[in-house]
Amino acid sequence: MKLVIDESRCKGCNLCVLVCPYGIFREGTELNSRGIVAPVLDRPERCTNCRLQALYGRMLCGVCHMICPDQAISWVEEKPFEPHKVEVEF
Amino acid sequence: MIAPDWFRDDRLPHIYCTGCGNGTIINCTLAGVEEMGWKRNETVFVSGIGCSSRAPGYILTDSLHTTHGRALAFATGVKMARPDLHVVVFTGDGDLAAIGGNHFIHACRRNVDMTVVCMNNHIYGMTGGQGSPTTPPGAISTTTPYGMSEPAFDLAELAVAAGANYVARWTSYHVKELTKAVVAGMQTPGLAFIEARTQCPTNYGRHNKLRSVPAMIEHLRSHAMLVQKRDRLVAEGKPIPEGTFTVGELVRRSRPAMGVQR
Ligand SMILES: Cc1ncc(C[n+]2csc(CCOP(=O)(O)OP(=O)(O)O)c2C)c(N)n1
Ligand code: SF4
Numbered sequence: 001m002k003l004v005i006d007e008s009r010c011k012g013c014n015l016c017v018l019v020c021p022y023g024i025f026r027e028g029t030e031l032n033s034r035g036i037v038a039p040v041l042d043r044p045e046r047c048t049n050c051r052l053q054a055l056y057g058r059m060l061c062g063v064c065h066m067i068c069p070d071q072a073i074s075w076v077e078e079k080p081f082e083p084h085k086v087e088v089e090f
Numbered sequence: 091m092i093a094p095d096w097f098r099d100d101r102l103p104h105i106y107c108t109g110c111g112n113g114t115i116i117n118c119t120l121a122g123v124e125e126m127g128w129k130r131n132e133t134v135f136v137s138g139i140g141c142s143s144r145a146p147g148y149i150l151t152d153s154l155h156t157t158h159g160r161a162l163a164f165a166t167g168v169k170m171a172r173p174d175l176h177v178v179v180f181t182g183d184g185d186l187a188a189i190g191g192n193h194f195i196h197a198c199r200r201n202v203d204m205t206v207v208c209m210n211n212h213i214y215g216m217t218g219g220q221g222s223p224t225t226p227p228g229a230i231s232t233t234t235p236y237g238m239s240e241p242a243f244d245l246a247e248l249a250v251a252a253g254a255n256y257v258a259r260w261t262s263y264h265v266k267e268l269t270k271a272v273v274a275g276m277q278t279p280g281l282a283f284i285e286a287r288t289q290c291p292t293n294y295g296r297h298n299k300l301r302s303v304p305a306m307i308e309h310l311r312s313h314a315m316l317v318q319k320r321d322r323l324v325a326e327g328k329p330i331p332e333g334t335f336t337v338g339e340l341v342r343r344s345r346p347a348m349g350v351q352r
């Protein structure tokens with residue numbers, strides 16, 4: 001599972017930064033296209049739910065996603081060890 | 091996002107200010123509804139007027155956004171006419187305890203079978219920050235520029251005294267506990283009252299030296315005391331620290347209830 005912030009909803013309150021026990025959310029520094037400074041993710045693959053949700057078949061930890069007042073945090077399916085195609089533009 | 095089947099995707103993002111705790115309380119309530127396994131066409135959300143009362147507008151079920159203070163009166167009507175429906179009320183401290191104070195105590199006395207979630211931000215958020223019956227002593231609001239001089243209502247204790255079958259209090263920081271309390275309340279026949287203390291950074295925090303959202307959450311967290319701990323301190327004759335409020339389950343009982351479907 002992959003942790004994602006929906007930037008079309010996030011209002012940059014930084015409550016996720018406050019609650020994550022792994023410090024995965026870091027206060028952002030750049031304004032996005034909506035004029036909001038959304039947090040950035042620091043090695044999100046460390047998140048308990050990213051690692052173990054499939055194994056346990058239920059939500060683990062999940063406090064960031066419960067406290068996020070703007071319903072902006074979620075997890076998306078990701079195939080493990082999928083090779084990522086990198087395109088280099090010249 | 092929590093309970094994706096219950097949110098009106100097309101209405102999000104909601105109108106709440108950055109860091110407003112109301113969104114968190116909607117998450118916890120919907121997580122509870124989902125855990126109960128209720129169906130969307132068997133659940134009704136009712137609210138009055140206020141920022142908190144806008145919550146049903148973001149939920150994909152039938153709902154009633156009623157007049158200021160009257161959410162419980164309308165909800166009682168829904169329950170009496172259709173006891174087969176699950177009724178959940180979202181209300182604010184002003185909506186519930188100021189203009190709607192009478193409906194509050196009588197809904198508890200009658201013990202109408204529904205779940206009432208009060209987003210208590212200690213202020214009239216929507217109208218620009220006037221003092222409410224829960225504004226703490228000394229707090230600055232637009233109607234108390236020298237500090238609130240009146241004592242505040244303890245909404246949860248009020249519900250216990252008035253007769254509700256389930257009463258709990260948590261804060262927007264205690265997301266897991268709040269969700270559990272919502273579920274326990276929904277399982278209890280009769281009126282379940284869940285007070286969720288929450289942050290209004292715009293109209294409360296700004297005037298009370300709690301400008302940032304994390305500072306407001308930290309204030310809630312550090313002033314919350316478990317009921318068990320309060321009881322222990324009282325039994326030991328020790329003083330209760332100034333400004334703290336109890337959190338946890340205050341009552342769970344089985345007084346006769348109204349509108350319970352057999
Ligand atoms: C009969 C009536 N009186 C007054 C108002 C103005 N009014 C709208 S919201 C509100 C207070 C809301 O406070 P609260 O219930 O705490 O909700 P919050 O916005 O803080 O969530 C008031 C006084 C109204 N809409 N209707
Ligand atoms: S689920 Fe828990 S560990 Fe994972 S990002 Fe959220 S708060 Fe951090």
Ligand code: SF4
Nearest residue numbers: 010011013014016068
């Ligand atoms: S809690 Fe939600 S809205 Fe707030 S900064 Fe984090 S992702 Fe954005």
Ligand code: SF4
Nearest residue numbers: 106107110141215290
């Ligand atoms: S005014 Fe206060 S209660 Fe209303 S949306 Fe803004 S922060 Fe929330």
Ligand SMILES: [Mg+2]
Nearest residue numbers: 182183213215
């Ligand atoms: Mg209020």
